[in-house]
Amino acid sequence: AQRVTQPEKLLSVFKGAPVELKCNYSYSGSPELFWYVQYSRQRLQLLLRHISRESIKGFTADLNKGETSFHLKKPFAQEEDSAMYYCALSGDNDMRFGAGTRLTVKP
């Protein structure tokens, strides 16, 4: 069965500090992984996905199959990054999400 684990429910950093949101997964097949973000009072939206190998809003995430991880990183956090972040894994027909990490960036 596919499973996504985000060990940190809350994460707080100061503006300009590096940030890393952790995500671990379990899946028997070849995983497709994503990060979604939900800003206050807005719908969830795609931040990035591993197959694109892209950097969005300064965020990057690398799939590590050996450690079954897909951690989200940003070298210099900004106040506007404060939001709820969800790691997601695509299975055969559905998409499963982690419990989410609420990131707060303090001034």
Added chain:
Amino acid sequence: DAGITQSPRHKVTETGTPVTLRCHQTENHRYMYWYRQDPGHGLRLIHYSYGVKDTDKGEVSDGYSVSRSKTEDFLLTLESATSSQTSVYFCASDTGTGNRNTIYFGEGSWLTVV
């Protein structure tokens, strides 16, 4: 946002009453999903659909049923609402094509069962 709308956006209902939430998408997406969002649990999949009249259970399907009679509509029904079903419900859809799995979400439906 892929033209996904949910209705109603807010509803208060009494325990034991039936409730139906509607999700409508205008992008001709093949796949549609219903999730519930709860503190500490994140997003949990209730049911999903991979085509008209093709549906399957997710992680937390007990107490819920769905129907997909048209590509654009995916209905979630609580046959007899309970207080544990108080939650925010999100509908989502994706293309099922080359860009599959870029899920687009609706704005959410806040349901309170009293």
